[in-house]
Structure formats: C-alpha cells, structure tokens
Amino acid sequence: MNRATPVSLRSSLEAAHTFANAGIDFVCVPVLSESDRIDLVNQAAARFEQLIQNAEKNGGRPMSQSREQFEARYPVPAGVRWSEETSRYALVDIKTARHTGSTIAGYEAYVHSWGVWKASRQAVVVHLPPALRGLIDADDVRDEIEAVGLSCEVTP
Known part of the structure; x- marks a missing residue:
C-alpha cells in the first residue's frame, strides 16, 4: 500500500465532508492500490445509481x-x-x-x-467541492441531494 498524495487525501476529505453535511451515511475504506481505487469509485457510482432507482416510484416517476x-x-x-x-x-x-x-x-x-x-x-444549501468530480458524478450527487429537498451548488 502506497502513501496517498496530498491531492488525493484532500479530495477524499472534501468528499467525506460533503457526504456528512448532506446527511449521507458513508464508510471510510482504505485504498490498497490504484486498481482498488477504481473498483471503489465504481462501487460508489453503482450505489448512487441504486439510490436513484430506489427513489423511482409513483408510476415510474420519481417521488422526491x-x-x-x-x-x-x-x-x-x-x-x-x-x-x-x-x-x-x-x-x-x-x-x-x-x-x-x-x-x-x-x-x-x-x-x-x-x-x-x-x-x-430549501433554506439549506449543500456546496459540492470540485474534488468530488474525480470520484463520482457530481450531477448524480446533486440530484440525490435535491431529491431530499435541499438546494445544491456545484463549486466550479
């Protein structure tokens, strides 16, 4: 296992902070290798997709x-x-x-x-840092946050 770069650590901390602020439960998992990182990112993307699918109700239309x-x-x-x-x-x-x-x-x-x-x-605004873009699809995260009625801004 190699030491993480400062950029990678900062991205991970910003992602964790964003999840915590949005009330999204998450588990911190150590990354063993670059291929392991890719697998974990793919798993996260699949979980966000599952959240979206679980929200689809009401005759195929999503219920917030x-x-x-x-x-x-x-x-x-x-x-x-x-x-x-x-x-x-x-x-x-x-x-x-x-x-x-x-x-x-x-x-x-x-x-x-x-x-x-x-x-x-609507009074609550979640700011998504740019660091999330390398880990997950920021648009999907924004959609999930907005599905619970919170406002969301993706920081450029």
Whole structure:
C-alpha cells in the first residue's frame, strides 16, 4: 500500500465532508492500490445509481425523498392525493374525507404543512467541492441531494 498524495487525501476529505453535511451515511475504506481505487469509485457510482432507482416510484416517476419523508411523518389524509399535474396535494374525494372525519380545514392545514416542510429544506444549501468530480458524478450527487429537498451548488 502506497502513501496517498496530498491531492488525493484532500479530495477524499472534501468528499467525506460533503457526504456528512448532506446527511449521507458513508464508510471510510482504505485504498490498497490504484486498481482498488477504481473498483471503489465504481462501487460508489453503482450505489448512487441504486439510490436513484430506489427513489423511482409513483408510476415510474420519481417521488422526491422530501415528500416521501413528509408523508412518512404526516400521513396523507383520506380523500387527498398528490397531483402530478399541479405538483401539489389535491382533495379528490370529499365523501371519503368526510366519512373519515377529515375536513376542508384539515386538508388546507396539510397543504400548509407541506409548504412549511419544503421551505425549511430549501433554506439549506449543500456546496459540492470540485474534488468530488474525480470520484463520482457530481450531477448524480446533486440530484440525490435535491431529491431530499435541499438546494445544491456545484463549486466550479
């Protein structure tokens, strides 16, 4: 095993810092050789692809992880559905809503809660350092970060 170059170490530290700031769990693994580094980078790329595929739901259209987390925390009221056309929640069955005790005011509160949820996440901006470009596809990372509702900027 050879000592890593300062540039390689800096790139690895910046990548780890970016993952930590974005809340992405990761494991530090020593690189044994250049071919091992290539294998590890390929594994990382495959894992990011898997994350993207796991996020694809809702009739083949991706459901944002932010909305998925919101709905896990605040279940969608009866009679309410997500509208792909308007990109918002819609009251689609007033009879079901009334039968389960939901009200128009409850629907409006749910829509308001979704707005607050999105605004709280949009206030966070993750900056991707240029060092990530040699390790992974920065566009894929940006897409994953934005899928959880956070803003992302790729530093030139």
